[in-house]
Amino acid sequence: QVQLQESGPGLVKPSETLSLTCTVSGASISSYYWSWIRQPPGKGLEWIGYISYSGSTNYNPSLKSRVTMSLDTSKNQFSLKLSSVTAADTAVYYCASHASGLSWFDPWGQGTLVTVSS
Amino acid sequence: DIVMTQSPDSLAVSLGERATINCKSSQSVLYSTNNRNYLAWYQHKPGQPPKLLVYWASTRESGVPDRFSGSGSGTDFTLTISSLQAEDVAVYYCQQYYNTPPTFGQGTKLEIK
Numbered sequence: 001q002v003q004l005q006e007s008g009p010g011l012v013k014p015s016e017t018l019s020l021t022c023t024v025s026g027a028s029i030s031s032y033y034w035s036w037i038r039q040p041p042g043k044g045l046e047w048i049g050y051i052s053y054s055g056s057t058n059y060n061p062s063l064k065s066r067v068t069m070s071l072d073t074s075k076n077q078f079s080l081k082l083s084s085v086t087a088a089d090t091a092v093y094y095c096a097s098h099a100s101g102l103s104w105f106d107p108w109g110q111g112t113l114v115t116v117s118s
Numbered sequence: 119d120i121v122m123t124q125s126p127d128s129l130a131v132s133l134g135e136r137a138t139i140n141c142k143s144s145q146s147v148l149y150s151t152n153n154r155n156y157l158a159w160y161q162h163k164p165g166q167p168p169k170l171l172v173y174w175a176s177t178r179e180s181g182v183p184d185r186f187s188g189s190g191s192g193t194d195f196t197l198t199i200s201s202l203q204a205e206d207v208a209v210y211y212c213q214q215y216y217n218t219p220p221t222f223g224q225g226t227k228l229e230i231k
Contacts, residue, residue, distance in 0.1 A: 045168070045211060045222040060219040094167055102215045104158035106179070108167035 002026040004095050004109035012089075012116050018082040022095030022109055029053065029071055033098045034078045035105060036069070038091040046091075050101070051078055058101065085116045120144050120214050124223035130231040137199040139226045141212035146192045149216065156216035159188055159197045162225070163208045171210075172197065204230065 008020035022034065036048040049059035051069040059067045068081040082089060092113050096105035121144040131137040147156045155175035160168040170179045172188035175195055185200045199206055207230060212223040 044224045045213075047220045047222075058218060062219075096167075102156065102218060102220065104170055104173040104213065104215060105168075106170040108169075111167055 002097055002107055004097065004107060006093060006095050006109045006112040008112060008114070010113060010115060012085055012114060013118050014086055014116055015084055018080070018085050018089060018114055018116070020080045020093055020095075020112065020114070021077050022079070024076050024078070024097070027097070028073075029076050029078055030073055033101060033103070034069075034071075035096045035098060036080045037094045037096055037105065037108075039094070039111075040088070040091040043091075048080065048082075048093075050098070052101070087116050090114065090116045119219060120147065120216060120221050122212055122214055122221050122223040124210075124212060124226045126226060127224070128227040128229065130229045131199075131202045132231045133204065134201050135231075137202050137206070137228055139197045139210050139212075139228070141190075141195040141197070141223050143193045143195075143214055143216075145216075147214045147216035148192050155191050155195070156214055157188075157190075157195055158213045158215065159186075160211045160213065161206075161208045162211060168211065199228075202228075202230070 003025045005023045012018045030053050033050050033052045035050040051057050066083045071078050092111040094108050094111045096108040123142045125140045157175040159172040162168040176188045187198050189196050209225045209227050
């Protein structure tokens, strides 16, 4: 079955760029759509954006100016970069798969906590 | 953005009893062309990723126990657990995928009474 695993630094300094990678097994990233979703401590879920199998992207307007997503087909990975981070970007970041541009998310990675602090 | 509002925020139910969680969208998520409601439900336990329970408002994901059921249409939806089990303690979220950005409800925390 499809499995996803997030990786990246757990601590990022304010104003710097948060970088995460999601490694996919059991499926090719040249198929499907691939999203990033986050959950700040004690808060709800927020969709960050997706990158499709073809490399097209769709970002949440609330974060669009700071977000970049990319695919690495050679490693079957996709990545998230979030620039100019502040403490408000502290969250558990999940990667997830979906079948179309607007769909439910399944499966999800285990999630990785990223803390923004100096 | 479509705002998803769940009620209640928290719920305590006795083992074996019915649990009902509501989700209301700020606009209809029913697509008239295919008569489908673009709504999903997830179960989220601490330290685990959210687990898909229901999509198209009422289609149970494979492997999900049949005590979980989704209903509703348009703007009002319900997730029902017919007979609460101890392993059902979790936070439950609804999510619309009718338009972008996809949005989630604030979550309902389900506990054992």
